[in-house]
Amino acid sequence: MPPRGWLSRTFRQAIDKWFPSGRPGPDGAEWSRDRLVSLIKDRLAGMRVVVVANREPYIHNREGDHIRWIRPASGLVTALDPIMRTTGGVWVAHGSGSADRETSDERGRLPVPPGKPSYTLRRIWLSKEEETGYYYGFANRALWPLCHIAYTRPVFDAADWTEYARVNARFADAVLEEIEGGPAIVLVQDYHFALLPRLVKARRPDAIISHFWHIPWPHREAFRICPWAEEILDGLLGSDLLGFHVQLHCNNFLDTVDRLVESRVEYEHFSATRAGHQTNVRPFPISIDMEGISTNGLARSDLTAFKNSLGLPDDCAIALGVDRMDYTKGIPERLRAVARFLERYPEWRKRFLFLQMGAPSRTEIREYRELNEEIDGLAAHINAKYRSGDWTPVRILRAHHGAEDVFAGYRAASVCVVSSLHDGMNLVAKEFVAARDDRQGVLILSLFTGAAREMQDALLVNPYATDAFADALNTALTMAPEEQQRRMQRLRAQVAEHNIFRWAGLLLTETCRLAESTAQ
Ligand code: G6P
8 A cells, every 4th residue: 555645745746847836946956045045146136126015024112211123923024034134135014113213214224134134124104094994904804804714704994995005005105216226126925015016017117026925815706705806906917926825826816817807817827917917826835944943953951941931740741832813723723622632532631731822913903802802711611621730721822922932832842733724824834843853743734724735744634623623632642753753754854845945946036037038
């Protein structure tokens, strides 16, 4: 009999062959920071590189007399910061920190990373009204639930839409200012800026614009309920290149364009042409800097310290969740599975902890506040039912945890649980694997993440199927160390090869190819 996962691996190899963004690179070599740097030096010399993303990579906050900076909990920031350090361009973002103004110059610019500057952050100031309509409103109450199949109903409000359009235009002005007077590549990020590519292209047709949509693109029938579907598609079709994490989202996008706007869609080339301008649509699965992470190995004493800080004995097994507190992440489903697990496998009582490290997120939005209440209610219910002496089975740590704490958590955990109801990629799954250079630990991963397509050696679960999910927890906790090692080794090889430099390298190679063909 062929080994487990053989069929899916063979299939993946075939997919890698068919789709260029799945290949290692023209010379077959693996992607590294050095290779990305030489690509940038060779192909982008003399070009201005501008990233546009709503979230800034460094936020300055005032705490009493002190100013402290943080890195926000965002997969997008995790992925793009190393790229920006390499290209040394400009990152245009919303300045959202309470001390952001006093740490930037009069144009909102400052060198970053703090203390070791290698690129420029340009902060855009938004009024309360703009932030409410554009960010909390249209981006996060309309587009976010529209694109994720998590059964949270989108809210389409005309005033939010007006602010969204206005903010897109303001960011487009800043980009145009930054790229003035020279050849440029603009790397637009995510659902906050669907209109921006068209706005920039109209005034700078020579600028090469790539847009990466970090969240899923739903089926066309789901997308067409948006009253401004046509405007959004038209905005995105101002890009030269449009990227998604997986092929399915590329297919969904082209189907939506084909059905909703006047254009010529060519499935053979994966492109759409509207008003004479062609947009190429390709999958680029995002990832992490595996080497950068795994060299930060933690000592055994740090792990004991981590468990001690939680008041846990050394032999207590931890199942860990690390997420923004978002309804797409399936945290209530995870807690229901933990409850079922404790009911079905009583032998784990008193020697198991489910630990949720959760970064508070978008709490101005009602659906997020309700989610937090639901999570607290479920945790309290489980703890009340199973608590015994000092032992409580569930702990929710709500904070913006720094990378050190998160990595200590990854290393101390027996199991990492990623149970998204729908997720473009999910970098927590990849970070966990990168942190485990001891080749131990088991990843439980939702079938409905982009990551599940690449990480077949995880225990794949349907987060809605509570019984099977509970059984997966037991399977993970009782898995023999040799089996853990075999799986972890393969997962690590996968993430090491399909790293963030490959994502950026392939995306930039394709963008440069377009730049060169346009210049001819
Ligand atoms: C997702 C989105 C990002 C966003 C991140 C954090 O990963 O794709 O664009 O930055 O969530 O959310 P926030 O609203 O805090 O930026």
